[in-house]
Amino acid sequence: MKSVKCPTCSRKVMKYGKTRAGVQRWFCKVCHLSFTNVYNDATKIFQSFLNWLFSKKTQKDMPGQGRTFRRTTKRFWNLWPLPPKIDVSRDVVYVDGIYLSRNLCVLICCDNTHVLGWYVCRTENFRAWSNLMKRIAEPKVVISDGGTGFTKALKYVWPLASHQRCLFHAFCQVRRYITNAPKTMAGRDLLSIARNLFKVKTPEAACAWINELRNWRILYNTFLQEMTTDEYGNKRATHERLLKAENSLLKLVKQHTLFTFIEIADISVPNTNNRIEGGVNAQLRDMLRAHRGLSLERRLKAVYWWCYMHSPRPLSISEILKVMPTDESISLIYQRFNEREKVDYSIPQWGDGLAWNELHRSTEFPTYWD
Template sequence: MKQVRCPNCGFFCQKYGKTRYDLQRWHCKQCKFTFINSYDKTIQSFQSFLKWLFGKGTQKGMVGQGRSFRRHTTMFWDYWALPPKVEMPSKVIYVDGIYLARKACILIACNDTYVLGWYLCRYENARAWEALLNRIAAPIVVVTDGGTGFHKAVKKAWPKTKLQRCIFHAFQQVKRYTTTRPKTIAGVELYGIAKELFHIKTQEDARSWVQSISAWKIKHRKFLAETTTDDNGTIRPKHERLLKAENSLNILVRNGNLFTYLNDAFDFKCPSTNNRIEGGINAQLRAVLRNHRGMTIERRIKAVFWWCYMHSPNPLSLKEILEVMPTNKSISTIYNTMNERSKLEASISTWGDAIVWSDLHFYDKSFNSSWD
């Protein structure tokens, strides 16, 4: 039988009768402390909550259709799983954003093994990306799908990191303009050039591919120069979608972000696509949300947070998580405190800014000031 230790001094205790509710009483001979060793089921309930959240089971299939489960686990929806600060640099980091609603996006960063960070924002922008990257040690290469504002953020947060644009997303961007069945010869040829991205293995292949884009533009110069007039009388390019598709590739080539994975200076195999985060993380998160569809937007966000945290490098134990992680109440308290402080600072001058002119200048003739 497991021996019970005294919560006061830590020595072993002995049985000391029972209470009127038939609960075992314990007594410590060392400090003369008597207590009841009650069993806390909070950790067990938290474990059941996470198991349900990451699994496919439904509450309707539980005993009592999940009423007992909800009663014991509702409290855990108040917690927020915050990301750790990653100080161990990785060679390659993958980043992407997953939208949970029209104005709710979670930016995620990971390496080949763990989720390194996540950040909640309304939409992808440079400020949100920078907030995510600042908590993660700079890698050698970062692979991205070209999210809005990421290029600006990575220059500021990770200035020495090489950027690799996912070639699959580069191809997808061209396909959106040309479609899979282009109706013009120029569109068919450009779509074929974009598909060749998946077959580039050497620097020589990359140079030949870039030359093929230049040759395509020269070949169809007259065709691409055709214009048309819209209903407002504005002259526009007739084949604007083809020009946008070609320009999307030219920008990547000009910035040097398309063939970073062919750099011979790397002592590791650099990936050319963002498949690690798309299939390994985003697909898993969508499965969690699909298995428990019907949750509010706040609970969907917390579900993604919990999944990311439990797949981070060194997650805390369940007991430590409940002691450390903030709750809705604690965050609301901090917010209200900061809000009141900002109002106070707006109404009262801060230290060093509240000097009154009359404190340094005297106009009483009876007072002699030699320095005024």
Template sequence: MKTRFCPLCGAKMKRSGKTSAGRTRWRCTSCGASSVRRIDGAAKLLALFLGWLLGRSRQADMPGGGRTFRRKTASFREIWPMPPKVEAPGRVVYLDGIHLGRRAVVLIASDDERALGWHLCRAENSRAWSALMSRVAAPEVAVSDGGDGFARALRGTWPGTRHQRCVFHAFCQVRRYTTRRLRTQAGAELYGLARALLSITTLGEADGWVQALLAWSERWDSFLAETTRGEDGRATLTHEGLVKARRSPVRLVNAGTLFTYLDPGLVRDGPLPSTNNRIEGGANAQLRAMLRDHGGLSIERRLKAIFWWCYMHSPSPLPAAEVLRVMPTDRSIAAIYERPGERERLEGTIPRWGDAIVWSELHHSEPYRMDWD
């Protein structure tokens, strides 16, 4: 048995007989205080539940079988693990969202090793991004795929942070409009330019790429301006897809977010990433694998599974017993919503809880969407 220490003075304790219930009594050798060792069964069950959730075991393989396991761990399915407040600024933070159909998205912020924050919302918008970012200290560089409302949230929440737009997503944006089945010479050249983004490593190469894009735009300007009249007599752009494909990289060049990773003032402390593959191939890939391994979960349980994964990969997760004591549950949130006047107090905690866990959106259907900026 491990050495026990006095909770009052910190000195070593020794065995001192047994209590009337048959438990071993421990007495401090310094101050004389006595206590018994209590085993927290709920904490052990929570560890068992998380071992199943974050692993690849089936419920039937757990001790006691599937039915016993579900009965003993049913209370843990109500817990919403909330993100900590990260006050130590980092150099690079990756931001991305994992979508669960059309009903919800979990926005996630991470560094190279840990999940720093997560936020549940109905769709990506500036309000949701701001709620996530307000809980994390502003980094030097934020890497993202350019989700809706992110640029606005960055200006308002992390005004001193530089933005690096993921170059792979910039390439994919062009590829979406040109497709791989290139039918025009203009499309083939633009596709080649977008693909070249993935191999740029110096400022000189970046400047050359920008000049090549401008030259391409001038060379094919009249071609892209061609219009076609439909049966209703309205004129539309003949090559609308190419026009949209050109608009995307031009906007990024004008915003100055495409080659932040090459800025001399930033790279003197070490190289910077040009993509957010660290979160796409790290956190998001592991989250999707977990959801596949536990197929059949309801939307709410999938959200909680994502929250649990993020929490257990956060900088300093609390011990299981403390988690059970402080984390909100379905019942505690419902009780607040049922009391008049308490709902306003709950919604005041949105930056801390994460959109108040979008309780009203998950449990009440609204006829109109309320997620536009």
């Protein structure tokens, strides 16, 4: 058992009887301070809260059907784990977004072993991707599935990083347009070309695949130019979905993001983002499925906690309880910034009031009104 020390001078103390409740009282001979040593079990309870959150154990199987557990762990739902700032550059990182509802998405960035950052937004866009990437050192290669606004954010935040588009998602986009069983010969040939993406391993094979895609267009050019007139007299392409499937592949070829894993020889670059799909997103979905019934805010915090505990250097449990912000502290910060913004709007703007520099200038010519 650890020796009890005085909270004032940190010296050893002696027993000094007990309180009416039967709690041991202690006395310091130096400070003449009498106190009771209250045991703080918040760390232990918080650890059990995280163990439950990351497991498939349900509250129904707990004693009292989890009523005691919910009462003792309710305070931990107020904490918000913050993402770390990554200063060390990685060779390869993976980015993707997981949707918790129609208008709530969590953007996640990870490497082969840890989660590097996360950011919550309504939809995937340039601003959201930029805010996620600004806290992470620029890597050599980024693998993504082509989320909205990511390409623009990559050029703005990580201009020197190479981009590898996930080949599986590129194939799925083609299959989404022409289905898995096309009825036309052109559709079947294009689906076969898309499947051949996974067989490309060398620069020669990549050039052969691009030529195969171009030859497909030459072969079915007349067929693809067929037009259809609707009931209102408007003309549109008869095989519009075939053209969209082809354009999705041509766009990646023009952007040079389809075969980046072949062009970079000094490091090993995967051609899919299976690491984040199976290693992060699948784990998060399993966790939310095991604890279904949580409110949207608690689902979001559960994702935050999983990402934080799988970050490179998470703090200890006791440090987390000390430094992580709560709902109350975030609300207070928001209120202060809101009040400051109101004050800024109340100050006269340009053209509404006199500026000091307009009548007080530092020049070589004399000014007699100073």
